[in-house]
Every structure is written in C-alpha cells, then in structure tokens.
Amino acid sequence: MIEFINVEKTYGNNVKALQDINLKIDQGEFVAIIGLSGAGKSTLIRCINRMHDITGGSLIVDDIDVSSLRGKEVRKFRKRIGMIFQSFNLVTRTSVLKNVLVSFVPELPFWRKLTGVFSKEHKTKALTALDQVGILDKAYVRVDQLSGGQQQRVALARTLAQNPDIILADEPIASLDPVTAKQVMNDFKRINEEMNITVIINIHHVEIALEYANRIIGVRDGKVVFDGKSAEVTEEVLDYIYKGQIEKETMSQDKGE
C-alpha cells in the first residue's frame, strides 16, 4: 500500500507543489491523476519513488518510510517501482533487447558490467517481458526503427523485467497518436489486471483516464480536490478539478481578451 500522510512538497524556489496530501492506494489499483498543467501531478507521483524528496508529512510504501531511506536502500527500493516517461528514455541506436537488459545492470557483478555479458536468466526475463507487451518479434530490431507506440512498449517491457510492484507513468501517451495511445493503455490495463501491479498514471487525456483507470485523483494547486471511482466523475466534478482554467478563461473573456 502507498500512503501519503499530510504530505507537502515545497521546491527550493518556494513553490508549494503539494500541500496536505492524504491518500491510500492499495496494491493492484489502477489510478489516474488528472488536473491542469502545473497542478502538481508529476511531483505527486515522483515523490513515491523518491525522485523528489517530500518536505513535510510522511510517505509510506509497504511499511517503508520513503524519506528515511539512504544510499543503497533508495536504489533497492526503486527497483520495486517502475517508471515510464513521456519520452520513453531509450537508447535508440541499439536493439530492443539490449534496452530491456539495461534494467539488470545495477545487479550485475563488476566483470559483467565491464564486458556487457548478460546471463541466460536475464535474457530469458527480458524476452518474457517483451512477449508480455506483444513485441517479442522486435527483440533484435534497433529502437530507432520502431514507432512511438512500440518504443513505449519497450520502455514498459524494461520496467516489467524488474518485476515491479508499482508502475508510475508520467504522461505515457502524451506523444502518441490516439490509436497507439489506446494500445499502450491496453498494455497498462492488462499488466495491472493480470499481474496485480499497481499502476499510477499522470495523464492529460480525461476520456482515456476515465476509460482505463478505476480511480481518479483530481489535483488542483497542489491539493487533492477529488478522489473517487471513475464512474463517479461527472461534468461537474471535471469543472471543479479544472476550475482554475474555467475561471481564468471567464475572466479574460470578461476583460475582452
């Protein structure tokens, strides 16, 4: 379980990105975080794997107080949490398989790191992960020869190969066309349902969030302003989450801008 208790995050420039966040997310949930640009969505998910340090409250993941982790403990903890980015973060001039094998580098003995030789077990795990996202046939293709959707699947396979309990995805479909975006979302859904991996997605596409996630967390100005089932999200709820935008637009219309 992931638990936020009165979590705050203030950046060095005094921007209060998160304020008084209280959430409990159970293992196996599929959660979408929605809200305006700058609302604090990225900050919220990046605190979970300590990409950002919280500045107040506590964040507990499976009984581990995330802020108390030091050095090696942070690396060990992060292995359990996969992270997917909008930009895929792949080495495009090398093969799909090598990109997935990269996930094992931290656990390799020094000589294997130097020689780049991976064990049969690691190769099998990597190929299994590629199979799980339906691109096993692309294992030996160079990443730059793949479409955006296929590249995001490679990133997903790399994460799956780590055998994570949680996958955090920061705008994973933002640079994909609508059809490919849905294919990638289907992958997330399947992984969530079949492997009971918690999936937390930060997303701008509201319709897709409602279609795929079971739970929606609406964030506005660093605060959680809605937390409920996707089926409970009405037009009014969306207006409330995105209220800042509506108010701003109304104000500029009033001013004749």
Ligand SMILES: Nc1ncnc2c1ncn2[C@@H]1O[C@H](COP(=O)(O)OP(=O)(O)OP(=O)(O)O)[C@@H](O)[C@H]1O
């Ligand atoms: N590294 C940083 N240093 C200082 N301020 C930051 C930093 N990262 C984010 N912020 C600020 O914190 C607030 C929340 O940003 P965050 O990126 O979490 O929002 P977001 O909802 O994910 O936005 P977007 O949808 O545009 O990615 C914003 O005001 C942003 O400018």
